[in-house]
Amino acid sequence: MFQAPRGTADILPEEQGYWRFCRSKARETATSFGYRRIDTPLFEDARLFVRGVGELTDIVEKETYTFEDRGGDLLTLRPEGTAPVCRAYLEHGMSNLPQPVRLYYVCPAFRYERPQSGRSRQHHQFGIEVLGDGDAIIDAEVIEVAWRFLGSVGLSDLELSINSIGDGECRPQYIRTLQDHYRQHSGILCHDCTRRLEHNPLRLLDCKVDSCQPVIGGAPHSVDYLCDACDAHWSSLRGHLFALGLPYAVNHRLVRGFDYYTRTVFEVTPPVEGSQTTIVGGGRYDGLIEELGGKPTPGIGFGMGIDRVILNLKRQEVAPPEYRDTKVLVAHLGEAAKAEAVKLASKLRQAGTAALVGPAERGLRSQLRYASAIDATHAVIIGDDELAKGVVVLRDLSKSAQHEVDPDRLVQELQSAGGNGC
RNA sequence: GUGAGCGUGGUCAAGUGGUUAAGACGCCAGGUUGUGGCCCUGGAGAUCGAGGGUUCGAAUCCCUUCGCUCACCCCA
Numbered sequence: 001m002f003q004a005p006r007g008t009a010d011i012l013p014e015e016q017g018y019w020r021f022c023r024s025k026a027r028e029t030a031t032s033f034g035y036r037r038i039d040t041p042l043f044e045d046a047r048l049f050v051r052g053v054g055e056l057t058d059i060v061e062k063e064t065y066t067f068e069d070r071g072g073d074l075l076t077l078r079p080e081g082t083a084p085v086c087r088a089y090l091e092h093g094m095s096n097l098p099q100p101v102r103l104y105y106v107c108p109a110f111r112y113e114r115p116q117s118g119r120s121r122q123h124h125q126f127g128i129e130v131l132g133d134g135d136a137i138i139d140a141e142v143i144e145v146a147w148r149f150l151g152s153v154g155l156s157d158l159e160l161s162i163n164s165i166g167d168g169e170c171r172p173q174y175i176r177t178l179q180d181h182y183r184q185h186s187g188i189l190c191h192d193c194t195r196r197l198e199h200n201p202l203r204l205l206d207c208k209v210d211s212c213q214p215v216i217g218g219a220p221h222s223v224d225y226l227c228d229a230c231d232a233h234w235s236s237l238r239g240h241l242f243a244l245g246l247p248y249a250v251n252h253r254l255v256r257g258f259d260y261y262t263r264t265v266f267e268v269t270p271p272v273e274g275s276q277t278t279i280v281g282g283g284r285y286d287g288l289i290e291e292l293g294g295k296p297t298p299g300i301g302f303g304m305g306i307d308r309v310i311l312n313l314k315r316q317e318v319a320p321p322e323y324r325d326t327k328v329l330v331a332h333l334g335e336a337a338k339a340e341a342v343k344l345a346s347k348l349r350q351a352g353t354a355a356l357v358g359p360a361e362r363g364l365r366s367q368l369r370y371a372s373a374i375d376a377t378h379a380v381i382i383g384d385d386e387l388a389k390g391v392v393v394l395r396d397l398s399k400s401a402q403h404e405v406d407p408d409r410l411v412q413e414l415q416s417a418g419g420n421g422c
Numbered sequence: 423g424u425g426a427g428c429g430u431g432g433u434c435a436a437g438u439g440g441u442u443a444a445g446a447c448g449c450c451a452g453g454u455u456g457u458g459g460c461c462c463u464g465g466a467g468a469u470c471g472a473g474g475g476u477u478c479g480a481a482u483c484c485c486u487u488c489g490c491u492c493a494c495c496c497c498a
Contacts, residue, residue, distance in 0.1 A: 363457095
């Protein structure tokens with residue numbers, strides 16, 4: 001038997017309510033801030049992510065789905081949304097549009113990882129990007145979009161963490177200071193941190209091993225090493241967040257996995273301890289567009305894991321709204337009635353009412369049982385008696401009441417009966 | 423890449439060496455010669471993940487393998 005590939009999952013009909021809910025809230029929130037939707041291809045030139053995300057990141061080093069197509073092109077299934085959007089911005093000359101350009105997307109992303117709770121090989125991201133404006137009001141806006149979205153779906157008790165990791169001007173010196181600090185304690189570092197010290201020094205800060213905690217505790221803070229411009233940006237951001245009433249916490253240990261981040265980084269996590277908890281991660285990437293061949297252009301955005309949002313909705317027992325529209329099952333008895341049922345169901349659908357024909361070769365009782373099972377609101381019954389009289393029976397399944405109707409008036413009757421609302 | 427736990431009908435799940443592998447939900451039928459949701463009765467549906475071994479006898483013990491889950495790494 002075939003199974004869905006490891007790390008992938010079917011989203012079954014019972015689950016779709018959550019997805020429809022999240023997607024529509026994402027669209028509503030993003031458009032209310034003036035963002036416009038963009039869809040980029042599922043796969044891109046493999047080099048885009050090497051350049052954009054960073055050659056030495058785990059994602060590019062060992063997590064991409066990369067393959068050669070039949071024409072010999074090397075392609076990669078998108079592992080994240082920012083680099084493709086920046087590519088599109090450049091390819092379509094969006095730098096000539098009024099700046100800044102605000103874009104959002106909802107799309108799947110792929111990473112070859114060992115799956116676990118909240119992490120799979122195909123996940124879905126709601127993301128936004130603002131290109132062409134480096135002011136801190138944009139940073140605050142992007143964070144606000146994430147925060148408002150999460151509120152709109154009903155998640156509460158979330159924690160918003162922010163930090164600034166400086167830019168090309170000031171970060172190198174900070175990293176040197178950080179490494180110096182760590183080298184003084186190299187004796188007690190865990191295995192991973194010994195590696196990180198040379199390979200990915202910023203990552204030293206979010207090591208979870210107990211023995212490394214004292215070293216982290218004494219580590220210098222990146223915000224204390226910001227150059228004047230970055231420092232001004234940083235305090236401006238905090239001022240705007242405060243003014244907007246967003247309850248942020250400065251986390252000096254917050255760093256992010258992509259090479260392209262500059263200045264602001266942020267994430268939102270739920271209050272549960274554990275591992276794969278980050279719901280939203282984002283930050284500023286003022287060097288990325290240039291890295292991809294454009295002129296220097298500031299940018300900032302976030303990626304949000306919809307799968308993780310839904311995980312938390314379930315954890316907090318937030319149910320998506322239910323939609324219950326009129327749905328008619330046309331039950332039939334006998335060959336002549338069966339043919340009539342097919343025609344009648346078709347007519348109902350064309351008039352805009354969901355309708356389906358009862359399962360053939362079954363008794364009326366079975367057909368009505370089926371009607372209940374699929375949440376039909378009404379049943380139409382056609383048998384020899386009705387055919388002879390030129391009527392059909394319309395049964396309201398929620399009220400258990402029925403009456404005969406002229407088939408030509410059926411659409412009208414159903415409309416006046418209406419659905420049960422939401 | 424590393425570590426741990428778990429694989430029994432569609433789903434959940436009992437069974438821990440001894441005749442035809444419980445039960446529940448779901449599915450189908452009947453109870454109502456044409457009337458659902460509740461209830462009652464009956465039925466279908468499992469080579470106990472796969473392969474090998476131990477044994478008179480294996481779902482049960484051992485080995486291998488595949489899969490799933492969780493955690494680490496890392497990330498949404």
